[in-house]
Amino acid sequence: MTTKRFLATISLAAMTISATAPAFAEGELNLLTWEGYADSSFIKPFEKATGCTVNATYVGSNDDFAPKLAAGGGVFDLVSPSIDTTAPLIAAGFVEPIDTDRIGRWGEIYEKFRKADGINADGKVYAVPFAWGAIAFMYRPDKFEEAPTSIATLWDPALEGRISLWDDKSALYVAARLNGDNDIYHLTDAQIEAAQKKLVEQRPLVRKYWSTAGELVDLYKSGEVWISNTWAGYQSSLLKSEGIEVVEFIPKENAEGWMDSFMIVKGTPNEDCAYKFLNMATSEPGQCGVANVNGYSAANPVAAKQCMTPEQYTSLHQDDPDYLDSLLLWENLGPRLQAYTNAWNAVKAQ
Amino acid sequence: MTAVQRLRSAAVLSPPLLWTVVFMFVPYSILLVYSFWKTQYPIFVPAFQLGNYMELVRDPQYLRVLLRTLKIAGLVSFFALVLAYPYAYFLVFKVKRPSVRLTLYMAVVAPLWVSYLLRAYTWKTILGTQGVLNSFLVSTGILSEPSSIFLYNQAAMVLTLTYVFIPFMVMPIYAALEKIPPSLKEASADLGENRLATFLKVTLPLSMTGIVAGFTMTFCLAFGDFIAPFLVGGPDGVMIANVIASQFGAALNWPLGSALAVVMLVIVLGIISASDRFERLGAGRLT
Missing domain, CATH: 3.40.190.10 (Periplasmic binding protein-like II)
Structure with a gap:
């Protein structure tokens, strides 16, 4: 048709x-x-x-x-x-x-x-x-003694309730890289499942999955969140104009670009x-x-x-x-889009 | 009926009929048709197959979210009822001055004129880590440092939704209680029943229609909500409407989203018809 x-x-x-x-x-x-x-x-x-x-x-x-x-x-x-x-x-x-x-x-x-x-x-x-730009990560420097360099920090139990992650299939890209699966736009079913598991494991540590730029800014501004991913350049400058200092970084597991x-x-x-x-x-x-x-x-x-x-x-x-x-x-996921979005929905349904 | 009469009744009936057909029947039919289609890159193609419904059964995530949504809607309706009934009772039977009664009634109903989004947002500023509640608890010494347990979880969603939808519980209960003739209570007292028995045997059964109507409305509104999870819900806050939104958006899987919407519609219609039956069963009957 x-x-x-x-x-x-x-x-x-x-x-x-x-x-x-x-x-x-x-x-x-x-x-x-x-x-x-x-x-x-x-x-x-x-x-x-x-x-x-x-x-x-x-x-x-x-x-x-x-x-x-x-x-x-x-x-x-x-x-x-x-x-x-x-x-x-x-x-x-x-x-x-x-x-x-x-x-x-x-x-x-x-x-x-x-x-x-x-x-x-x-x-x-x-x-x-x-x-x-990049889907970089950012953190509040006043809350970290040592600057984070790895995605693994977002899985650190010590940061329970201080972590935020973009409410998007991008979350699977992040988890896959942490698993060492770097071909993030061509993940196999098994790799998607592993990433899903990783995200389910992280979920209790997450304060809130952010969906809009304004929401992430609010989460930092109201002191809820100390570390998250971000649209490099955008939210950090909004936060700067609010007088809140954040530092962006590209983790050693690399970052997505858009x-x-x-x-x-x-x-x-x-x-x-x-x-x-x-x-x-x-x-x-x-x-x-x-x-x-x-x-x-x-x-x-x-x-x-x-x-x-x-x-x-x-x-x-x-x-x-x-x-x-x-x-x-970023690459288009083609027919695989469903597999990614379903996995991400499943994480949130847990 | 003469032709003129027929024409006249047709003229009266056709606008609401047209409205129902165009804005209810047609969209729901389209939704139903979509639910049998299937996805095929880049979007989706017409088909007649039950794959979408099978998928809803096969993948446990949908049942899990559905149960969560039912649980939250149930809790919201329960808390709304527990708060609204005594309030409405107090207004109808205890407040003597009509002006006071009207003021107190409007205090509950007036928030309906304020945007839902704004009201939900208010709770965010109250419950947040640096919010009003935490500031109060810390300044009074109840907490030594701000707690993050008030916001971004299911409890915050239940609280917000209860607050937002409670007018829909108060209004029908108030109306039902107001209609009860005082003579019935006097008769009950004359026959030697105490106040509790009078309440249980006269007032409560006669206000049942209001309770059922309020419960149904509150439940269905909460069941279909997708703003509260977004604003005050945490990582475990996704409800069924959010999943539908994601199927129509991120997943670009309108057929699956439609199947979910059909399931949701069936549940809501089931609740409404059940409450209708329940209401008719109990209407005006005194035990």
Whole structure:
């Protein structure tokens, strides 16, 4: 069954929605994206320069993209999923190929990203890399005599009730690495089971599994949690502005890496504005915009060099390709996704 | 019936009927249809098979979460009843001045006008390690240092849900108690029954409809809740609605999520029809 027919099947629900949706005038751009990715600091000048009005809807997780697009098209023009969520959107036919000739700074983007499996299919490119970072770990330095260097610290009984972990399949990646299974995106059933066991073992020590950035910040702020994983750069800077000192670290078991890219939704009536936006996003305003607002690293190191201070350039690892290469860049799990999510749900069901 | 009459009754009936069909029957049918589909990368395809339901039986995690949810909903309804009944009784029979009665009644009902999220969030600030409760206990010397046992566990969820849903228990019990004619209690007293016997043989049976209605509403609301686990629940706090949400989101397994939702719907409908029967059995009967 094709996507079209699938959409037709649920069109009853969709019809009521599209009937009430306003007709979008030319020059409007509707983004389904992360908070900060449509920050007014660089969107306002963009709107002024191009005449394209930007409306942003924010997602709380990568899981929100596919269901929103599956529930009917015509609402969003651009989406910004992470590299592990791009493949199903391409396979489901929700997004259009990118004409990279129309992206002026395309060649300056890290090759690792341009060539990534997640955004390439049948010789075509489907996404424009925007920002990246690590799923690092962080802790409160005032609570540790010795700086933690290993994931194993999150299994330390002495820290009972002070540990938090991201409520995501990423928890299995963490546990698998602790088990020494480093091919975290291709775990066998036995390895998933071992990771699940490890997480069940850890559960009594966990204060709370965090699901949003704000929640993790709250957990640190209210003194509940001393150590957790984190979206490197983001929560730590939010905490810093609250006056709470945290230190990020990459454990010796390594860390996952992520990369977010913009994709054009199939059938968008606002293609011109979409390409204008993509050009802005991959050049200085967008690249330093996301670095300043979210604390993430930029996908275009050339643009980053132009608009960042040398300190920022270094601290965001823009000059350090080895750092980027050392990260286990997220991959789509394909049909194995169910096995991972079921294992994670089973941990929480215990 | 003449044609005009028929037309008139059709005009009166059709909006609610249309509403029911469009917003109840159609979505539930879609849900039911989905529950027979199967996942296939990248999303899912139509099929007619019972695999999703088999999976719910095969994997113990679903039964475990279901039982946990029933337990929490049961505890919430129990505590709400234990708190709400004496309160409603006090309002109806002990408070003489109508203005005081109204004020006390509104004190319970008014929080309903405040966002649920806000009310649940309030408990977080009360129960947290640096929260109001801990500050109080430490400053009075009851605790030497703040305790973390109040928040992020099932007890916190039961407390929050009880607080949030208690108006739904107070309202029907209050209404049922208010309808009891004072003459019945006087008659019971005239016949030599003491106050306890009067309560057990007259007041309690006559307020049973309110209890059943309140219990049913509180139970079903708590059963379907997924905010409390998110806000005040701990690592063992996941309820059935959270699992459904995760199947529709993270797992992108709408068929399995639909099967779970159908099971949940059947349970809720079962509870409602059981309570309906129970209510009719006990309605107005004095033992």
